[in-house]
Amino acid sequence: MEAVTCFHISVTGQIEFASFPLGPDGSQLFVRYEVIAGPDWELVAGLSAGITQCSTSRPQDEKIVFNMPLEFSYKATNPFGWPQIVFCIYGKNIWGVETSLGYARIHAPVFGMERRRIVAPILIPRCANTVAEIMSWITGKNAELRNPKILTEGAKNKGLQTDSYGELTVSLQTISRGANRMGYDWGRQQSAEQNY
Amino acid sequence: MAELHIIGQIVKAIEFEEPKLFCKWSIQIGSSWKVVEGESEGQTVTALDRLEESSTFAHPIDVHLGTRGVQGWPKIHVEIFAVNAVNNSWPVGFGFIHIPTQPGYHLLEINTWKIAPYTFLDKLRERFWSGGYTLSRSDLIYSGTERYKILTKSSGKVLVEVMLLYRNFAKFGVEFK
Numbered sequence A: 001m002e003a004v005t006c007f008h009i010s011v012t013g014q015i016e017f018a019s020f021p022l023g024p025d026g027s028q029l030f031v032r033y034e035v036i037a038g039p040d041w042e043l044v045a046g047l048s049a050g051i052t053q054c055s056t057s058r059p060q061d062e063k064i065v066f067n068m069p070l071e072f073s074y075k076a077t078n079p080f081g082w083p084q085i086v087f088c089i090y091g092k093n094i095w096g097v098e099t100s101l102g103y104a105r106i107h108a109p110v111f112g113m114e115r116r117r118i119v120a121p122i123l124i125p126r127c128a129n130t131v132a133e134i135m136s137w138i139t140g141k142n143a144e145l146r147n148p149k150i151l152t153e154g155a156k157n158k159g160l161q162t163d164s165y166g167e168l169t170v171s172l173q174t175i176s177r178g179a180n181r182m183g184y185d186w187g188r189q190q191s192a193e194q195n196y
Numbered sequence B: 001m002a003e004l005h006i007i008g009q010i011v012k013a014i015e016f017e018e019p020k021l022f023c024k025w026s027i028q029i030g031s032s033w034k035v036v037e038g039e040s041e042g043q044t045v046t047a048l049d050r051l052e053e054s055s056t057f058a059h060p061i062d063v064h065l066g067t068r069g070v071q072g073w074p075k076i077h078v079e080i081f082a083v084n085a086v087n088n089s090w091p092v093g094f095g096f097i098h099i100p101t102q103p104g105y106h107l108l109e110i111n112t113w114k115i116a117p118y119t120f121l122d123k124l125r126e127r128f129w130s131g132g133y134t135l136s137r138s139d140l141i142y143s144g145t146e147r148y149k150i151l152t153k154s155s156g157k158v159l160v161e162v163m164l165l166y167r168n169f170a171k172f173g174v175e176f177k
Helices: A130-139 A146-151 B119-128
Strands: A007-019 A027-036 A042-046 A049-051 A063-078 A084-092 A098-107 A116-125 A162-175 B003-015 B021-028 B033-037 B042-043 B046-049 B054-067 B077-085 B089-098 B103-114 B152-167
Touching: A007 A027, A007 A042, A027 A063, A027 A146, A027 B103, A049 A130, A084 A162, A098 A146, A098 A162, A098 B003, A116 B046, A116 B054, A146 B054, A162 B054, B003 B021, B021 B054, B021 B089, B021 B103, B046 B054, B089 B152
Parallel strands: A162 B046
Antiparallel strands: A007 A063, A007 A162, A027 A049, A027 A084, A042 A063, A084 A098, A098 A116, A116 A162, B003 B054, B003 B152, B021 B042, B021 B046, B021 B077, B033 B054, B077 B089, B089 B103, B103 B152
């Protein structure tokens, strides 16, 4: 019998909607997503990045629905570097200019055999100094991260100041192949509904 | 060697009096454990919420540990710092929690404490968010020794979400009850 050295995971789901308790800071919102996995992870099928349509909510409802499919399969030798998804949210401000409305980051579920709804908080980076803050207030353009991938690397976001406002609801499920044979213990499956 | 993967995030800090917070964290392990890959300590963003009294960090954790024995079970240690308008920072919450001994998804809640203000001037400083006491040794937070007669005050909560994946524990006869 050949030695098992790698396993596959396949993640499916969708970006359901964004919601802002006092309404979004812009209109015609869209989300750009990117899946970021560790160095020995290899994308075998699906898309690791994408952009949604520009969506607006109904007046009586704070939900901004995207209903955007997420489907990707990875091959890996080791769960370290488990795929994370970074969402960049953009929208048009009062001057009709496209600007960043924040970022969200999640891990793809490890125990997601049961369909799981993940509520990802949206973080908005704050301007580094007062002059930039005034300019941002006049032009309506928010501070952006040059490289949003730093959110997935714990060591690089020290010193960054953020505001949190709104959340992005994503539902994902994971199926794996070959991990049990490698000696991994996934425990008993439990439904994990986030409610914080 | 049995292995443990800790994948998750420091979600947020809630119920703190100060609005603008960041969190310094580390994973503390005994001598029979070692960190194989990943960052075992770090510092989150400095976060503020527009509406609620909470600070959302959504800070990723991905650590791969190896072990020769179950003694010195890993724990997460957190220190919450407050930042004021002139960018001074001081600690407002210390806490730790053991990693659950069960594979799967866990939402952990760490109740934290801080050093109580002692003199009237200290109370005033705390009241106006301009500083507080720190600990000279952070191992007091996660070890039970030498805590006698430290005056402390309860503080807010830190929420940590972890997904635990164990490997080869069954091979060495370790059971999850």
